[in-house]
Amino acid sequence: MVKAHTQDCPVAAMLNLFGDHWTWLIIRESFYGVTRFSEFRRNTGIAKNLLSARLAFLVGNGVFEKRNISRSGTRYEYRLTPKGRSLAPVFIAMSQWGNQHIFGPGNETIEIVERSTGDPVEPCGIVGARGNQLALDQLVVKPGPGAGPATRKRLAKVLLAQQTSSANGKSQRGETRHDVKN
Amino acid sequence: MVKAHTQDCPVAAMLNLFGDHWTWLIIRESFYGVTRFSEFRRNTGIAKNLLSARLAFLVGNGVFEKRNISRSGTRYEYRLTPKGRSLAPVFIAMSQWGNQHIFGPGNETIEIVERSTGDPVEPCGIVGARGNQLALDQLVVKPGPGAGPATRKRLAKVLLAQQTSSANGKSQRGETRHDVKN
DNA sequence: CCATTTAGTTGCAATTTTAAACCAAATTTT
DNA sequence: AAAATTTGGTTTAAAATTGCAACTAAATGG
Numbered sequence: 001m002v003k004a005h006t007q008d009c010p011v012a013a014m015l016n017l018f019g020d021h022w023t024w025l026i027i028r029e030s031f032y033g034v035t036r037f038s039e040f041r042r043n044t045g046i047a048k049n050l051l052s053a054r055l056a057f058l059v060g061n062g063v064f065e066k067r068n069i070s071r072s073g074t075r076y077e078y079r080l081t082p083k084g085r086s087l088a089p090v091f092i093a094m095s096q097w098g099n100q101h102i103f104g105p106g107n108e109t110i111e112i113v114e115r116s117t118g119d120p121v122e123p124c125g126i127v128g129a130r131g132n133q134l135a136l137d138q139l140v141v142k143p144g145p146g147a148g149p150a151t152r153k154r155l156a157k158v159l160l161a162q163q164t165s166s167a168n169g170k171s172q173r174g175e176t177r178h179d180v181k182n
Numbered sequence: 183m184v185k186a187h188t189q190d191c192p193v194a195a196m197l198n199l200f201g202d203h204w205t206w207l208i209i210r211e212s213f214y215g216v217t218r219f220s221e222f223r224r225n226t227g228i229a230k231n232l233l234s235a236r237l238a239f240l241v242g243n244g245v246f247e248k249r250n251i252s253r254s255g256t257r258y259e260y261r262l263t264p265k266g267r268s269l270a271p272v273f274i275a276m277s278q279w280g281n282q283h284i285f286g287p288g289n290e291t292i293e294i295v296e297r298s299t300g301d302p303v304e305p306c307g308i309v310g311a312r313g314n315q316l317a318l319d320q321l322v323v324k325p326g327p328g329a330g331p332a333t334r335k336r337l338a339k340v341l342l343a344q345q346t347s348s349a350n351g352k353s354q355r356g357e358t359r360h361d362v363k364n
Numbered sequence: 365c366c367a368t369t370t371a372g373t374t375g376c377a378a379t380t381t382t383a384a385a386c387c388a389a390a391t392t393t394t
Numbered sequence: 395a396a397a398a399t400t401t402g403g404t405t406t407a408a409a410a411t412t413g414c415a416a417c418t419a420a421a422t423g424g
Contacts, residue, residue, distance in 0.1 A: 005203075008291040009210065009280075009292065010277045010281040010284060010291060010292060011210050011276050011280055012210075012280075013280040013284040014279055015206055015207070020202070020203070021187075021197055021201040021202070025193070028193050028194075032337075037371055037372080038370060038371075046413095047412070047413055048371080048372070048373085049372085049373075049374085049414090050412070050413080051371095051372095052371075052372060052373080070370090070420090071421095074370060074372080074419080075369095075370060075371075076371075083283050085318060086279065086282070086283065087279060088308065089275040089278075089305075089306040089307060090276055093271040094192070094193050094196050095192045095193055097196055097268065098191075098192025098193055098195040098196040100268070102192060102195040106328070107327060107328030108326030108328055109191060109325070109326050109329045109330075109333055110191065110326050110329065110333070110337065111324045111325070111326040112322070112323055112324075113321070114320060114322075115320050115321060116320065117310070119310060119312075121308050121309060121311075122309040122310065124308075124309075126270065126274055126303050126306075127303060127304040127306075128299070128301060128303060128304065129301035129302070129303075129304065130301075136270055137297075138296060138297050139294055139296065139297060139303065140294070140295050140297045141292055141293070141294055143291070144281065144292050145290060146285050146290055146291045147291045147292065148291075151292070154225075155292065219401070219403080220400080220402075223402095229381070229382055229384095230383095230402080230404085231381090233403095234402075234403060234404080252389095252401090253390095256388080256389050256390060256401060256403080257391085257400090257401060367424085368422080369420105369421085369422070369423090370420085370421080370422090371421105372417105372418085372419090373417080373418075375414105375415095375416090375417105376414090376415090377412100377414085377415105378411105378412080378414095379410105379413085380409100380411070380412085381408100381410070382407100382408085383408090384407090385404105385405085386403105386405075387402105387403085387404080387405100388402100389400105389401085389403105390399100390401075391400070391401090392397100393396100
């Protein structure tokens with residue numbers, strides 16, 4: 001694969017698995033019910049060697065499960081594991097963003113609806129502990145229990161996407177930043 | 183940039199903007215409050231020419247806004263536009279997935295909490311029209327108003343990640359799939 | 365039994381990414 | 395007010411990755 005990020009950040013960690021152009025299309029097809037090598041290929045246009053490599057990588061990382069479906073043969077099924085299936089919120093949030101901001105309201109190309117009622121699902125939002133909907137400026141990012149010292153410093157008092165163009169002029173001088181010398 | 187996907191799929195459309203290794207790290211930094219070229223660079227490790235290209239591309243696509251902050255000078259701020267800020271649900275869903283499935287419970291490296299209470303936000307879920315939480319097998323994907331004929335056929339009766347290994351053996355023969363000849 | 369499909373692998377050319385060097389204007393330090 | 399540094403780039407060459415075509419071998423289909 002591509003060079004891995006090493007930061008202890010869950011987004012960077014995720015990008016090590018899903019950070020390329022094709023992988024999300026493979027995941028999409030899988031959510032749409034595709035299980036076979038050649039169908040992934042037909043529906044995405046990915047080259048065979050890449051599909052082969054990506055599937056093997058994702059199987060190795062527990063996102064897909066590979067099952068033989070011809071006795072001792074050369075036919076396989078690739079299915080999402082529970083770990084893979086739990087990408088659904090990311091996938092749906094991505095769909096919604098693309099529909100909203102690329103195609104625009106009224107031009108959505110797909111719709112995800114509740115099967116029993118036919119109603120579209122709600123736009124993904126951020127929900128607080130008491131079920132309250134939250135806006136960006138009501139959120140704070142803090143280091144978690146697994147954070148290393150660098151992350152702890154870095155996140156000292158970060159807000160999520162704070163609007164204030166003040167308050168960040170000074171004070172960010174003496175921080176841990178092992179300079180990339182490029 | 184990388185070759186663009188042409189499918190009328192919101193996920194593919196989104197990947198045309200965010201489908202590379204670095205872009206999400208740039209978005210992350212932006213959510214964490216970074217606005218300056220050199221800070222993006224220090225915190226992500228991306229090469230200058232790539233950062234330059236990516237930022238220009240994202241500015242061109244309305245995700246970032248570039249503001250001059252030195253009179254007629256060479257210092258700029260890059261800030262998320264509303265379109266960019268509305269990536270938050272995708273970003274947070276990605277964080278949560280990475281925390282859960284890469285680092286694991288108890289080893290989360292970041293935590294996103296409600297500012298006023300300090301409580302962590304809820305795991306992103308899929309919510310129906312009446313506020314009900316939905317599982318994957320309660321969802322259906324349908325073509326939206328902007329879907330072309332190919333997409334309409336393709337999504338004829340797709341369920342999201344149906345478990346049933348039956349029901350997809352036959353019937354997927356005569357579908358529209360303009361073969362990639364590779 | 366013959367043709368086709370499936371799931372690959374291999375090799376090469378084209379494209380992208382990386383890393384480093386270079387640059388000019390603006391700002392900071394002395 | 396010079397000198398040094400920072401900022402936000404561009405250019406270049408080498409390294410890595412991707413795309414594409416050709417080839418393969420087992421298993422089905424008819």
